[in-house]
Amino acid sequence: MPFSNKNLDIFMCVLRPTVAIVDDLVDALKHFSLFSERLGSIHSSIFKSIHGNMIVWYGAWIKRSNDNKELLHEALFSALTNLQSMAILVDHNFMVAYGGQARDGSPAAKFSTGDTVCFSVTRLLSNTKMKEQEFVYTCFSIFQSYFLKMDGTIAGVCLKCETRPIMINFFVWKNLQSCYSFLLRNDLREALQNWVFDATLFVKYDIFKVVYVSADDVSNSQCYPPHKLLEKQLETVHR
Numbered sequence: 001m002p003f004s005n006k007n008l009d010i011f012m013c014v015l016r017p018t019v020a021i022v023d024d025l026v027d028a029l030k031h032f033s034l035f036s037e038r039l040g041s042i043h044s045s046i047f048k049s050i051h052g053n054m055i056v057w058y059g060a061w062i063k064r065s066n067d068n069k070e071l072l073h074e075a076l077f078s079a080l081t082n083l084q085s086m087a088i089l090v091d092h093n094f095m096v097a098y099g100g101q102a103r104d105g106s107p108a109a110k111f112s113t114g115d116t117v118c119f120s121v122t123r124l125l126s127n128t129k130m131k132e133q134e135f136v137y138t139c140f141s142i143f144q145s146y147f148l149k150m151d152g153t154i155a156g157v158c159l160k161c162e163t164r165p166i167m168i169n170f171f172v173w174k175n176l177q178s179c180y181s182f183l184l185r186n187d188l189r190e191a192l193q194n195w196v197f198d199a200t201l202f203v204k205y206d207i208f209k210v211v212y213v214s215a216d217d218v219s220n221s222q223c224y225p226p227h228k229l230l231e232k233q234l235e236t237v238h239r
Helices: 022-038 066-081 132-147 176-185 188-195 214-221 231-237
Strands: 008-017 041-049 055-062 087-102 116-124 153-161 166-173 201-213
Touching: 008 022, 008 066, 022 041, 022 055, 022 066, 022 201, 041 214, 066 087, 087 132, 116 132, 116 176, 132 153, 132 166, 166 176, 176 201, 201 214
Parallel strands: none
Antiparallel strands: 008 055, 008 087, 041 055, 041 201, 087 153, 116 166, 116 201, 153 166
């Protein structure tokens, strides 16, 4: 996941499974990743909540014009609706990479299948006096301040939703124990509220396991047939 918004467009969606066997949804999203490659995606990943009931899909594309991005959004959303028998689409949007840090000096957060990652989401509510740009700067400042104190992190990225005042912090951890240790010793909600006295915020976070990374599964992805829920969508895109 890049630290800069200069070269890549980032799309993320959150789904709540409605099927008894969540792995069936994960399998369908792997096929969705193949579908996204036919739309030009250069990287995709799937994150599965460890304690909750959420799945996050992440994809990256070479940066494109706003018109082409809108067409891409429509195609992705249409394909995701084909999965509605397996999950509720909680949210979906393009994100702006606002900045990031890595312990090894890399310009992106690197992760592989099996890694532990954490998302924290902060939303500026409508009944607040704080300006959106001030909210964005504050969230990024907190991200920078906290990353240096977070023992056990490999990298982190601060992301902003393109259309709403929502900031997301994404962290890659050395292991699950390191993530638990930090969260148990630090109250992120309280810390954020102490920074922004005059704002009304909604904060939540969750820990995920990386269950799929496209670059880790190149050999297998070439032989996957299109998932039956996406076959019709593929036919439409290629007409």
